[in-house]
Amino acid sequence: MIRVESLTKVFRRPHAFSGPLGPLRTLLTRRYDERTAVDGVSFEISAGEIVGYLGPNGAGKSTTVKMLTGILTPTSGLIEVDGRVPWRDREANARAVGVVFGQRSQLWWDLPLIDSLRLVGDLYDVPAARFTGSLRRMRDLLWLDDFLNTPVRQLSLGQRMRGDLAAAMLYDPPILYLDEPTVGLDVMAKQAVREFIAETNRLGRTTVVLTTHDLADVEALCERIILIDKGRVLYDGGIDDLVTAYAPPRRLVVELADDETRTFEIAAGQSIPELIAQVTAEHPIRDLSIREPDLESVITRIYAESGR
Amino acid sequence: MAEVVRTLRLYWRLQRAAMRGALQYRLNLVIGVATGVAYQGSGFAFVWVVMHTFPAIGGWSLREIAFLYGLRLTAHALYVLPFSSLIGLDWLVREGELDRVLLRPLNPLVQIMAKRLGVGQLGDLLAGLVLLVVALPPLGPASALFCLAAVVGGALVETAVSLALASLSLRTWNTIAVRVFADDLFSKFGSYPMSVFGGAAQWALTFVLPVAFVAYVPASVLLDRTGELNVPAPVAYASPLLGVALFALAYRIWSRQLRHYQSTGT
Numbered sequence: 001m002i003r004v005e006s007l008t009k010v011f012r013r014p015h016a017f018s019g020p021l022g023p024l025r026t027l028l029t030r031r032y033d034e035r036t037a038v039d040g041v042s043f044e045i046s047a048g049e050i051v052g053y054l055g056p057n058g059a060g061k062s063t064t065v066k067m068l069t070g071i072l073t074p075t076s077g078l079i080e081v082d083g084r085v086p087w088r089d090r091e092a093n094a095r096a097v098g099v100v101f102g103q104r105s106q107l108w109w110d111l112p113l114i115d116s117l118r119l120v121g122d123l124y125d126v127p128a129a130r131f132t133g134s135l136r137r138m139r140d141l142l143w144l145d146d147f148l149n150t151p152v153r154q155l156s157l158g159q160r161m162r163g164d165l166a167a168a169m170l171y172d173p174p175i176l177y178l179d180e181p182t183v184g185l186d187v188m189a190k191q192a193v194r195e196f197i198a199e200t201n202r203l204g205r206t207t208v209v210l211t212t213h214d215l216a217d218v219e220a221l222c223e224r225i226i227l228i229d230k231g232r233v234l235y236d237g238g239i240d241d242l243v244t245a246y247a248p249p250r251r252l253v254v255e256l257a258d259d260e261t262r263t264f265e266i267a268a269g270q271s272i273p274e275l276i277a278q279v280t281a282e283h284p285i286r287d288l289s290i291r292e293p294d295l296e297s298v299i300t301r302i303y304a305e306s307g308r
Numbered sequence: 309m310a311e312v313v314r315t316l317r318l319y320w321r322l323q324r325a326a327m328r329g330a331l332q333y334r335l336n337l338v339i340g341v342a343t344g345v346a347y348q349g350s351g352f353a354f355v356w357v358v359m360h361t362f363p364a365i366g367g368w369s370l371r372e373i374a375f376l377y378g379l380r381l382t383a384h385a386l387y388v389l390p391f392s393s394l395i396g397l398d399w400l401v402r403e404g405e406l407d408r409v410l411l412r413p414l415n416p417l418v419q420i421m422a423k424r425l426g427v428g429q430l431g432d433l434l435a436g437l438v439l440l441v442v443a444l445p446p447l448g449p450a451s452a453l454f455c456l457a458a459v460v461g462g463a464l465v466e467t468a469v470s471l472a473l474a475s476l477s478l479r480t481w482n483t484i485a486v487r488v489f490a491d492d493l494f495s496k497f498g499s500y501p502m503s504v505f506g507g508a509a510q511w512a513l514t515f516v517l518p519v520a521f522v523a524y525v526p527a528s529v530l531l532d533r534t535g536e537l538n539v540p541a542p543v544a545y546a547s548p549l550l551g552v553a554l555f556a557l558a559y560r561i562w563s564r565q566l567r568h569y570q571s572t573g574t
Binding site for chain 2 (some may be wrong): 011013066069070071072073087090091092094095099101104106108109110111115119122123124125151
């Protein structure tokens with residue numbers, strides 16, 4: 001469904017000179033500053049997969065998504081989405097993908113939500129009968145009825161995000177890109193968004209590429225993740241494999257009598273009863289627990305090893 | 309053909325949505341229109357005062373100047389009414405609004421045009437048409453057709469310059485100052501007989517920034533004054549085509565720059 005090979009994006013800006021005549025020099029000289037945002041990324045995503053595309057801020061996630069949607073033209077490398085090259089065939093590609101940016105709404109700010117959805121229906125040439133059916137499904141899945149006639153600027157963040165999801169899936173695109181869809185949402189709203197994504201993927205076999213900083217999203221939805229940093233792929237594979245491969249040590253967390261909490265790493269092969277005996281001998285303990293390695297600690301470790 | 313019909317239909321739908329949005333801020337709308345009318349009214353008054361002080365400018369009578377002024381203003385209105393949101397392109401780029409435009413299956417320029425209608429510029433159209441009709445010289449059918457083509461051609465010349473300059477905003481350069489300056493040159497010098505400016509200035513306003521081709525050259529044709537021009541008469545007769553050619557060129561520049569669009573950081 002999605003094929004990316006040696007994808008690279010270099011941003012080139014005119015060099016900004018300082019000093020009183022700086023702006024003039026910037027205008028007249030041909031010196032550029034270059035920054036490689038995506039550096040030889042390759043991956044393939046099959047139809048019906050939900051893939052978490054993860055990385056710290058500035059890793060190149062958004063730049064990749066923008067190239068997949070055809071907003072940006074790659075500097076080099078190859079992209080194919082549903083058999084098309086997005087930047088060359090931007091409009092045809094746009095019909096095949098739904099996009100939700102958590103930070104920025106796709107809806108018409110001053111108009112009621114229903115108007116935005118109608119306009120999206122028009123823009124994507126959805127026939128009237130199919131539009132009615134799609135809208136009914138979105139209303140049920142995302143509980144839009146309470147605020148369908150409210151201007152978008154008056155919606156809460158959670159409502160707005162549900163509206164954005166409806167707008168992105170209204171024309172049944174086979175691919176859905178989600179760029180931080182749960183950012184800033186409360187627990188309930190996050191849950192609603194996750195359920196919608198899972199449902200869409202299960203029923204419609206929609207391929208989902210999910211960019212997020214909330215690893216709970218990833219654990220709830222994805223079986224596979226692609227981890228990037230500084231524009232390069234660090235890991236591509238199953239979540240379980242990742243945790244096993246990097247297996248950070250389990251940790252013993254003890255709460256001391258004086259309310260202090262201390263953490264001990266359990267080395268591979270170390271006997272846990274012995275460690276507990278040793279710790280209890282040295283400190284008066286009120287409570288203790290053993291923490292299994294979670295995705296977050298694994299990923300933190302990978303970033304640390306990649307030199308961040 | 310079906311694609312053209314679809315584009316026009318969507319343009320209209322988006323434009324109507326934009327107007328519904330703007331109507332939520334009724335007072336802004338009223339102030340915008342009123343300011344537009346007042347601004348053009350004052351320009352009109354200025355010409356009137358000048359013409360009552362000097363009987364002629366560069367050998368052109370009051371009526372001829374009024375015709376030239378009307379031709380320029382009408383052409384300008386035909387450019388600015390549909391393209392008024394191009395003025396905010398720097399902002400659209402900076403705020404990442406252009407990303408949103410590029411995600412939709414519709415020509416990006418059409419979407420930007422449909423962001424708003426320059427209602428505030430309705431005053432330009434009104435003032436321009438009044439001047440044009442009042443000062444219209446007697447025209448045969450061929451000349452009337454040429455006059456119509458000249459207005460459209462003039463609008464296309466201004467659109468082309470504005471679009472070509474705005475294209476550079478796609479590279480996150482701030483072009484608004486340059487565009488305002490170019491717009492200023494068009495409105496300050498485009499409404500008078502160029503012969504009053506003299507050699508070098510007239511040359512620059514003809515061949516560097518084609519201000520002369522918006523109204524002065526076609527008006528000279530209609531007023532039978534092609535002898536005064538610094539271009540041969542056949543070129544003057546072809547001036548509406550220049551607008552079409554320049555617009556085609558500007559659109560190519562725009563499309564090229566769109567490929568180089570760098571978006572924002574997030």
